[in-house]
Amino acid sequence: MANTKTVTKPKRTFTEWLRSRDGQKALVMLAFMVLPLLLLFVFTYLPFGEMFGFSFYKMKYIGERKFVGLKNYEKVFSRDDCFGALKLSLYYMLGSVVQLAIALYLATILSFKVRGGDLFKGLMFFPFLINGIAIGFIFKFFYTRGFVFDTVLQWCGFQLDNLPYWLRDQRINNFSLVGTSVWRYFGQNMVLFIGAIMSVDAELYEAATLDGANRFQQFKYIILPSIKTIVTLNVILSITGSLSAFEPPYVITDGANGTGTYFVVMHQIAHVQQKVGLASAMAIVLLVIIFVVTILQKLFFKYVFKNAEDEDPNAARKRDKKIARIAAKRGGARA
Amino acid sequence: MKTNTQAKAGKVIWLIVEYISLIFFSFVAVIPVVSCVITAFKTDTEYQTTNVMTLPESWLNFENFITAFQKANMGRGFMNSAIILVSVLLLSTFIGTQLAYVLNRFKFFGNGIIRSLFLFASQLPGVAMQVALYEIMYKMHMINSLIGYIILMCGTDIISIYIYIQFFENIDYSLDESAIVDGANYFTIFYRILLPLLKPAIVTSCILKGVGTYNEYYSANLYLQDKTTLNTVATSLYTFVGPLGSKYNLICAGVIISLLPALIVFITCQKQIYSGLTQGAVKG
Numbered sequence: 001m002a003n004t005k006t007v008t009k010p011k012r013t014f015t016e017w018l019r020s021r022d023g024q025k026a027l028v029m030l031a032f033m034v035l036p037l038l039l040l041f042v043f044t045y046l047p048f049g050e051m052f053g054f055s056f057y058k059m060k061y062i063g064e065r066k067f068v069g070l071k072n073y074e075k076v077f078s079r080d081d082c083f084g085a086l087k088l089s090l091y092y093m094l095g096s097v098v099q100l101a102i103a104l105y106l107a108t109i110l111s112f113k114v115r116g117g118d119l120f121k122g123l124m125f126f127p128f129l130i131n132g133i134a135i136g137f138i139f140k141f142f143y144t145r146g147f148v149f150d151t152v153l154q155w156c157g158f159q160l161d162n163l164p165y166w167l168r169d170q171r172i173n174n175f176s177l178v179g180t181s182v183w184r185y186f187g188q189n190m191v192l193f194i195g196a197i198m199s200v201d202a203e204l205y206e207a208a209t210l211d212g213a214n215r216f217q218q219f220k221y222i223i224l225p226s227i228k229t230i231v232t233l234n235v236i237l238s239i240t241g242s243l244s245a246f247e248p249p250y251v252i253t254d255g256a257n258g259t260g261t262y263f264v265v266m267h268q269i270a271h272v273q274q275k276v277g278l279a280s281a282m283a284i285v286l287l288v289i290i291f292v293v294t295i296l297q298k299l300f301f302k303y304v305f306k307n308a309e310d311e312d313p314n315a316a317r318k319r320d321k322k323i324a325r326i327a328a329k330r331g332g333a334r335a
Numbered sequence: 336m337k338t339n340t341q342a343k344a345g346k347v348i349w350l351i352v353e354y355i356s357l358i359f360f361s362f363v364a365v366i367p368v369v370s371c372v373i374t375a376f377k378t379d380t381e382y383q384t385t386n387v388m389t390l391p392e393s394w395l396n397f398e399n400f401i402t403a404f405q406k407a408n409m410g411r412g413f414m415n416s417a418i419i420l421v422s423v424l425l426l427s428t429f430i431g432t433q434l435a436y437v438l439n440r441f442k443f444f445g446n447g448i449i450r451s452l453f454l455f456a457s458q459l460p461g462v463a464m465q466v467a468l469y470e471i472m473y474k475m476h477m478i479n480s481l482i483g484y485i486i487l488m489c490g491t492d493i494i495s496i497y498i499y500i501q502f503f504e505n506i507d508y509s510l511d512e513s514a515i516v517d518g519a520n521y522f523t524i525f526y527r528i529l530l531p532l533l534k535p536a537i538v539t540s541c542i543l544k545g546v547g548t549y550n551e552y553y554s555a556n557l558y559l560q561d562k563t564t565l566n567t568v569a570t571s572l573y574t575f576v577g578p579l580g581s582k583y584n585l586i587c588a589g590v591i592i593s594l595l596p597a598l599i600v601f602i603t604c605q606k607q608i609y610s611g612l613t614q615g616a617v618k619g
Binding site: 024025027028029031032033035036037039040042043044045046047048050051054061062102105106109110114116118120122123124125126127129130131132133134137138139141142144146147148151152183186187188191192194195196214215244246263266267270271276279280283286287290294 | 356
């Protein structure tokens with residue numbers, strides 16, 4: 001008897017509570033958040049944890065596993081094809097600087113009235129919407145000896161005999177691959193920059209034009225300050241993005257002839273050779289590096305901005321939040 | 336007077352530089368695709384005997400398109416891609432709007448934590464995560480399963496969540512309050528009042544997510560291994576790797592077919608794609 005009493009009593013209050021505002025709130029929160037959180041857990045945090053565990057084992061996806069301690073990590077640093085592959089990131093960093101510069105330049109032009117502006121914008125943006133495998137084929141074709149790129153260069157007066165094999169010659173093939181990445185993303189960067197520039201009050205430009213400011217001055221004093229946030233963010237993203245460069249070599253050369261970036265090597269070790277432990281260790285090492293680099297960059301930019309102008313902390317905080325948010329969006333877009 | 340003409344000359348020169356730059360970079364952007372279109376219309380002999388940039392004899396030679404479509408089993412690919420697209424968009428719209436509603440309208444312990452969890456997840460490079468995810472997908476019997484792939488594609492979608500949260504921020508809370516006073520519960524408020532208002536945001540994020548899903552090939556290749564029945568449009572292009580690898584007139588036709596849907600969506604929804612991408616970047 002006493003038992004049922006203690007059970008029923010809170011039960012009644014529980015249903016009462018369910019009917020109350022607070023109960024309703026809890027119910028709707030539960031109903032609306034269970035699924036997304038479950039997905040987030042299963043597809044992100046669970047693999048993240050598993051991967052950390054895997055990195056201490058010698059294992060395949062199926063079959064027995066052997067605990068090897070830190071051996072996988074030692075291999076990551078000692079094997080030439082693992083850690084050494086990070087050197088290739090320098091090419092991609094260089095590429096993203098070029099890409100940002102082109103995007104900024106074109107965005108500045110297009111944010112003023114230009115005849116046919118929408119058409120130009122569309123043509124330059126479209127590569128962003130092409131699927132990765134198609135990109136792979138397009139550029140294998142593009143760079144083949146005597147094909148598209150060579151033909152265009154011959155129009156410009158180059159001799160075919162003086163041109164290298166774009167994807168085979170190890171002095172040049174990484175530049176060729178980086179070029180495809182610039183080709184794909186400069187239009188998208190440009191659209192982001194145009195959006196940021198457009199958010200500046202148009203009256204500012206009018207006033208500047210009336211005061212006799214030329215385009216360059218307008219760029220320096222109006223446009224650049226207004227898009228500082230998004231440019232900073234893109235620099236941060238491009239460096240971490242360069243460390244994890246994957247797509248161009250994966251779809252075009254499959255990492256052959258010295259074009260295997262860190263992630264391409266990791267992909268092959270995991271899914272072709274099935275050395276899952278080693279691949280996991282590689283992933284963990286790079287994630288740690290990316291994490292550290294991101295924090296260092298944030299500190300660096302904070303320091304630079306603080307010295308450049310003593311802005312009020314409120315604005316700074318707002319900017320940081322904005323950066324984080326945009327970073328998330330962009331990160332998601334790339335993934 | 337002199338300075339005036341000088342300024343004018345400067346303006347004209349700058350204008351010329353502007354247009355030359357625009358034309359140059361547009362040319363750079365289109366030439367790889369245009370060369371593909373040219374080649375796709377060439378017959379085998381034409382392809383072997385003429386330079387790649389020589390225009391085809393006939394722009395009505397659709398033979399390559401037909402052969403590519405059949406060889407790569409692209410009919411199946413379009414069907415699978417359509418099934419995936421519709422399911423992913425429906426599911427992720429529900430999941431995303433509901434999560435955004437809770438995160439925006441309710442203050443509770445853990446709200447910030449959940450946002451950060453999603454934010455952090457989006458920063459992790461996808462390729463790295465697949466190393467361990469493959470094992471999990473294997474254990475859940477989600478390899479070679481369309482449903483498994485669809486569920487995977489619905490996970491962690493920070494972009495749409497942010498688009499929705501931002502949109503919710505602009506919907507006045509008094510709307511919710513008056514509904515509460517009228518006795519509506521939270522589910523009614525969400526489905527009857529807020530969801531219809533959210534339509535522009537849903538359209539925007541569906542276009543972005545749709546293009547992303549349609550173009551996705553890495554996970555599709557990894558988890559939909561049965562390429563004869565479970566190929567998407569993107570992965571059906573893998574047919575051309577190997578023996579067909581040098582028949583570029585055929586390959587180019589396949590490539591052009593695969594990017595037609597993206598092109599159509601782009602032409603019709605240009606504004607939404609641009610604004611979707613810049614949203615959040617612009618409104619601080």
